[in-house]
Amino acid sequence: MPVNSQLQAQQHRLDPEADPEKIVGALSDRFNLAAEHERILDSVYFDSFDWRLYLAGGLLHEEREAGARRLVWTPMDEAAPPVTYPLPGEVPRFAWDLPPSPLRARIAPLLEMRALLPQAQVRVSRRTFRVLDDEEKTVLRLLFESSEARPPMGGETQALDNRLRLLPVRGYPEPLAQVQKALAQLQLKAPEQNPLAEALTALGRKPVEYSSKLNFSFDPNTRADQAAKAIHLHLLNTIEVNIAGTKADLDSEFLHDLRVAVRRTRSALTQVKGVFEDAVVQRYKEGFGWVGQVTGPTRDMHVYLLEFEDYRKALPERFRADLDPLHRFLEEHQKSAHRQLVKDLNSPHFRTLLKTWRQFLESPPPKRPQAPKAALPIVEVAGQRIWRSYKKVMQDGSSLTPDSPAERLHELRKDCKKLRYLIEFFSSLYTEAKIKPLIKSLKRLLDALGSFQDLEVQADKLRDLAHQMADEGKVPADTLLAMGMLVDGLLRRQQAARGEFDARFADFSESKNRRLFKTLFSPAARSDENPGHL
Amino acid sequence: MKILGIYNIKGGVGKTAAAVNLAYLAACEGYRTLVWDLDPQAAATYYFRIKPNVKGGSKKLIKGKTEADEHIKGTDYENLDLLPADFSYRNMDLTLGDAKKPAQQLIKLLRPLSYAYDLLVLDCPPSISLVSENVFRAADGLVVPTIPTTLSVRTYEQLKDFFQKHDLAGLNLMPFFSMVDRRKNMHQKVMQELPERFPETLDAAIPYASDVERMGIYRTPLNAYDAHAPAALAYERLWAEIKARTGI
Ligand SMILES: Nc1ncnc2c1ncn2[C@@H]1O[C@H](COP(=O)(O)OP(=O)(O)O)[C@@H](O)[C@H]1O
Ligand SMILES: [Mg+2]
Numbered sequence: 001m002p003v004n005s006q007l008q009a010q011q012h013r014l015d016p017e018a019d020p021e022k023i024v025g026a027l028s029d030r031f032n033l034a035a036e037h038e039r040i041l042d043s044v045y046f047d048s049f050d051w052r053l054y055l056a057g058g059l060l061h062e063e064r065e066a067g068a069r070r071l072v073w074t075p076m077d078e079a080a081p082p083v084t085y086p087l088p089g090e091v092p093r094f095a096w097d098l099p100p101s102p103l104r105a106r107i108a109p110l111l112e113m114r115a116l117l118p119q120a121q122v123r124v125s126r127r128t129f130r131v132l133d134d135e136e137k138t139v140l141r142l143l144f145e146s147s148e149a150r151p152p153m154g155g156e157t158q159a160l161d162n163r164l165r166l167l168p169v170r171g172y173p174e175p176l177a178q179v180q181k182a183l184a185q186l187q188l189k190a191p192e193q194n195p196l197a198e199a200l201t202a203l204g205r206k207p208v209e210y211s212s213k214l215n216f217s218f219d220p221n222t223r224a225d226q227a228a229k230a231i232h233l234h235l236l237n238t239i240e241v242n243i244a245g246t247k248a249d250l251d252s253e254f255l256h257d258l259r260v261a262v263r264r265t266r267s268a269l270t271q272v273k274g275v276f277e278d279a280v281v282q283r284y285k286e287g288f289g290w291v292g293q294v295t296g297p298t299r300d301m302h303v304y305l306l307e308f309e310d311y312r313k314a315l316p317e318r319f320r321a322d323l324d325p326l327h328r329f330l331e332e333h334q335k336s337a338h339r340q341l342v343k344d345l346n347s348p349h350f351r352t353l354l355k356t357w358r359q360f361l362e363s364p365p366p367k368r369p370q371a372p373k374a375a376l377p378i379v380e381v382a383g384q385r386i387w388r389s390y391k392k393v394m395q396d397g398s399s400l401t402p403d404s405p406a407e408r409l410h411e412l413r414k415d416c417k418k419l420r421y422l423i424e425f426f427s428s429l430y431t432e433a434k435i436k437p438l439i440k441s442l443k444r445l446l447d448a449l450g451s452f453q454d455l456e457v458q459a460d461k462l463r464d465l466a467h468q469m470a471d472e473g474k475v476p477a478d479t480l481l482a483m484g485m486l487v488d489g490l491l492r493r494q495q496a497a498r499g500e501f502d503a504r505f506a507d508f509s510e511s512k513n514r515r516l517f518k519t520l521f522s523p524a525a526r527s528d529e530n531p532g533h534l
Numbered sequence: 535m536k537i538l539g540i541y542n543i544k545g546g547v548g549k550t551a552a553a554v555n556l557a558y559l560a561a562c563e564g565y566r567t568l569v570w571d572l573d574p575q576a577a578a579t580y581y582f583r584i585k586p587n588v589k590g591g592s593k594k595l596i597k598g599k600t601e602a603d604e605h606i607k608g609t610d611y612e613n614l615d616l617l618p619a620d621f622s623y624r625n626m627d628l629t630l631g632d633a634k635k636p637a638q639q640l641i642k643l644l645r646p647l648s649y650a651y652d653l654l655v656l657d658c659p660p661s662i663s664l665v666s667e668n669v670f671r672a673a674d675g676l677v678v679p680t681i682p683t684t685l686s687v688r689t690y691e692q693l694k695d696f697f698q699k700h701d702l703a704g705l706n707l708m709p710f711f712s713m714v715d716r717r718k719n720m721h722q723k724v725m726q727e728l729p730e731r732f733p734e735t736l737d738a739a740i741p742y743a744s745d746v747e748r749m750g751i752y753r754t755p756l757n758a759y760d761a762h763a764p765a766a767l768a769y770e771r772l773w774a775e776i777k778a779r780t781g782i
Contacts, residue, residue: 071564080650084612085564102565102652135753137583138610170615173606 010166010180012188018162020144024129026140027182031175034138036128041065044152045196046091048114049245049254051208056110059196061122062091062205073102075193076524081170084475085114091116098275111269113306115251118152120199122160128141131175150200158202161191192520212257214264217428220379224273225365227378231425233361235261240354247342252302259299260290261339267421271385274373280360287353294344301334301460307458308386315482322482334492380526383428387521390418394514397505401496406456409501413449421447438516441508448497448504454493459487535648536782538655539673543689545660548578548679551746551756553657556776558678558755561614565652565782568606569668572669574754576619582609583753584618591622596639598631601645609616611758615651617637623659630664632679641669641685647715654780662696670702679740682724690732708779710772711739736779738771 014020015087042064047053056111058073069087085103092098095108096326124147130141143165162184168176191198197207216234218227238261245254262277266288269281299469306309308327312320343470344350365374373381393415401468420442427435507513519525542551553569561567571578576586582605584646594600606615628635644654656669672677678693682687688708697703709732715721729735740746743765757766776782 081608082612083564083566086562101563137584169608171605332720 007455010168010176010192012164012166012183013191014144014162014188015165020127020164023144023164023183023186024142026186027074027179030182032132032134032180033142036130039065039126039128041124041126043124043468044091045119045121045122046116047197047207048111049117050210050212052112052114053107054108054196054207058107060107060116061196073103073106082356089113089147091107093213101395105446108384113251114253117250120152120196120203120205121150121154122199123150123157124197125150131179133175137171138181139169141169142179143167143310147195147199149202158199160198160202165190176464179382185309199283212238212260214424216425218378219427220429223374224272224376224378224381225371225374228268228272228275229361229365231272232265232357235265235268235352236358236361236417239265247345249338252299255295255299255302259292261296262288264421264425266292268419268425271389271418271422272381272425273385274371275381276374280421283352284357291305291350291353296516297335297337298341301330301337304330304465305334305457314474315485319478319482319485322476322478323486325475325479326465326483329465329475338399339474341507343463354400363447379429382422382429383521383526386426387418387517387523388417389422390517390521392508393419397509402502409449409498410453413446413453416442416446416449417432433515438513439486440511440521445501445504445508448501452494452497452501455497456488459490459494462487462490536653536674537644537672538653538782539658539669539676539782540655540660540679541666541669541676542678542680542700543660543693544686545630545631547574547681547686548740548746549660550581550618550678551615551749552658552679552710552712552740552772553655553767554578554581554749554755555757555766556773557614557653558611558757559770559773560653560655561611562757563597564613565590566613566650567653567655568617568647568651569657570617571619572619572642573619573657574623575659578657579616579618581749581753581755582607582616584609584616585626586619586621588618588620588622590634591620593629593690594761595643596633601642603650604716609640611755615691623665625722626663630668636664637667637671638667638698641672647720649696662693667700668706670697670742673705674782675706675708675776676778678709680709680728681713681770682711682728684724685725687728690728691742693734706735706780708736709734710736710775713740714739736772736775737766738775740772763772 004383022300024035027033043061045059045061046497047060057076059076061072061074063070063072063084069089071085071087072082073083073085082109083526085101088099094113095104095116098104098416124145127144129142129144130138131142143163145163147160147163149160150157157495166176166179183259193201200206214231214234216231218230237380239258242254242258242261245251246258249255266285269276269285269288300466305327308323308330315323323501355384393412396408396412396415400412420439423435423439423442427439466475539557540549542549547778550573551635557567558571559745569578569582573585574586579586588595588600588605590600595602595605602617605619630639633639657672658666658669678690680690694707696706697707699720701725709728711721711725711728714725720753727740741764743763746756746765756763757769760766
């Protein structure tokens with residue numbers, strides 16, 4: 001829309017020696033300019049570790065000036081002006097700790113449980129000139145800015161390009177066009193990056209450095225052991241970058257991502273069979289199994305604390321306060337579980353595990369491998385494994401009846417997870433349009449299985465917690481009763497999830513998907529003449 | 535987007551002063567705020583130093599030939615925009631009367647703005663008309679500046695009557711005292727009585743103050759040029775109460 005494109009802040013790079021006075025002088029014959037005093041703005045850009053705000057198309061920075069603090073949300077592409085919010089105190093760690101405000105409404109759903117972390121500091125010296133119309137109304141702002149960037153926790157500053165920004169006022173396109181025309185003669189260059197990206201680049205970083213998502217792209221003829229190592233290396237990197245945030249307990253997602261990477265590692269070890277020697281598989285399967293175990297208790301507590309608000313709301317109003325002792329109990333136990341977790345993550349055992357694993361992964365693959373499938377093309381191994389795994393899911397899933405015990409569904413969930421990981425590892429070997437709907441349908445099946453099992457696990461665990469609280473003494477009877485109500489509610493919901501599973505499995509096993517699996521992964525498909533892109 | 539109507543059947547009671555200052559306070563708190571100056575006299579538009587001009591007038595706007603979006607002007611303040619008044623608004627009633635669902639035209643027109651703004655403040659012309667009925671139907675709350683006189687009380691009663699009869703009894707009414715002169719006995723008396731009869735009356739009251747009048751000279755919201763003036767503080771209390779009442 002033409003109206004909106006006027007809104008985009010116009011920016012120009014200025015040479016360091018370019019003189020704002022001169023530029024303003026050149027403009028002041030033709031425009032009524034009002035100078036404001038120079039302002040020094042100290043900014044800290046915030047985002048989550050996985051860059052949720054940036055990926056959603058916005059920049060969030062705290063701006064401090066003479067004791068006042070503001071939070072500024074700047075949409076990047078959307079042709080909308082920045083929005084400013086006064087901030088009563090420090091930027092809180094979580095969006096839900098912001099006072100109720102339009103800003104919170106906007107960023108809380110993006111950030112969810114992720115912490116706001118400082119990403120870069122930028123100090124801006126800004127001289128503003130306002131272009132006025134004949135009513136003395138501001139119709140355009142010229143901002144001359146010189147800035148320097150610093151790492152979020154302090155450190156050496158890096159000078160950034162000087163900028164001249166034109167901040168249009170909505171509904172006044174003419175002054176903007178006129179000033180732009182006048183500036184065109186000065187041949188200024190447009191900056192290549194948004195301010196945060198520019199600051200990060202100057203600091204030797206870049207935005208969106210981290211994602212927990214898998215994104216491999218394999219040549220189908222890559223040796224299987226080499227492809228497997230690439231997968232494992234990526235997962236190991238994910239584990240490692242999440243350690244610091246896990247130890248500091250910045251938010252629950254560090255540990256979660258770490259655990260998912262560990263699970264995927266174990267799944268890849270056992271599911272991509274025959275590419276490494278048995279001894280290697282055995283050793284690291286056990287090693288990462290241990291990591292899964294020692295990280296479990298903290299994760300459990302995180303889950304209850306994240307769910308707690310829902311627990312509370314599930315109870316009738318007058319019983320809600322009865323859950324407060326449970327909350328305190330969870331918080332205390334989360335802390336002690338976390339203390340133990342930090343010990344485990346600092347242990348020589350853990351460090352050696354990661355170190356030797358990395359050494360193994362970074363060593364060149366053996367010329368004449370012992371493992372039977374190490375030297376096969378990855379497309380071959382991937383197809384075999386996915387096909388096997390898929391057949392198991394279909395067999396087990398189809399044999400389930402409404403009376404089947406819950407354990408059978410839990411087993412099926414494990415198999416589905418293995419299948420999902422395999423497909424995700426190797427999706428680049430297959431046509432995206434074909435593989436995507438399969439992953440989607442599998443994910444939905446997994447969600448149904450997941451809630452079925454999680455609800456049961458939560459119910460069981462709540463009962464355990466009730467016993468534990470009783471054993472530790474001093475728990476009010478009302479709290480135990482309220483927890484009983486919760487358990488009851490969870491089990492009811494689990495029943496409902498059982499029905500959901502039937503529907504999802506029916507979708508997953510519909511003939512279209514069966515055909516797709518067959519054409520992509522069956523032995524017949526693999527022995528086709530064209531093994532390349534399927 | 536929440537919609538606040540600033541309304542009274544009578545003119546000169548402080549509607550525009552309230553609309554401008556409340557909108558300014560909301561914008562300062564980070565609400566992306568739009569003021570629509572519905573009064574062809576264009577006082578709010580004047581305060582923001584904007585020319586009262588909507589190309590094509592209310593006719594094209596209501597008929598959907600132009601979009602509200604196209605006419606919006608940025609004010610001198612962050613997060614605060616204005617949809618200006620236009621001389622043609624004096625005929626808005628007739629144009630609305632020609633439309634299919636005359637009482638719901640404003641809602642329709644405002645819908646596209648609902649993602650761009652958190653708050654819309656409607657500065658209404660005096661009198662009961664199709665325009666005001668549209669405002670009543672669109673608004674999440676109706677702020678009613680009331681000078682504490684016996685006559686004003688009667689006007690407020692009439693207004694409530696009208697709402698009863700027109701299926702608008704659910705409207706969130708927020709009368710508040712405006713241009714209060716505490717030296718006047720009548721003001722004191724009415725300020726005692728009205729809240730007893732109408733418990734929806736807000737606690738915050740705006741004193742009669744020359745600071746408010748000077749807005750016309752400075753062409754600036756009072757809270758922008760003297761945030762500590764007693765009247766400015768009163769507008770702040772008023773805004774806080776309205777927020778609490780409407781869940782804005
Ligand atoms: N609290 C107040 N104290 C003194 N003068 C006021 C006050 N509120 C409004 N005024 C003045 O009274 C006149 C009418 O106010 P206005 O807000 O335009 O009323 P309305 O919009 O209801 O017609 C204006 O000149 C305004 O400056
Ligand atoms: Mg008015």
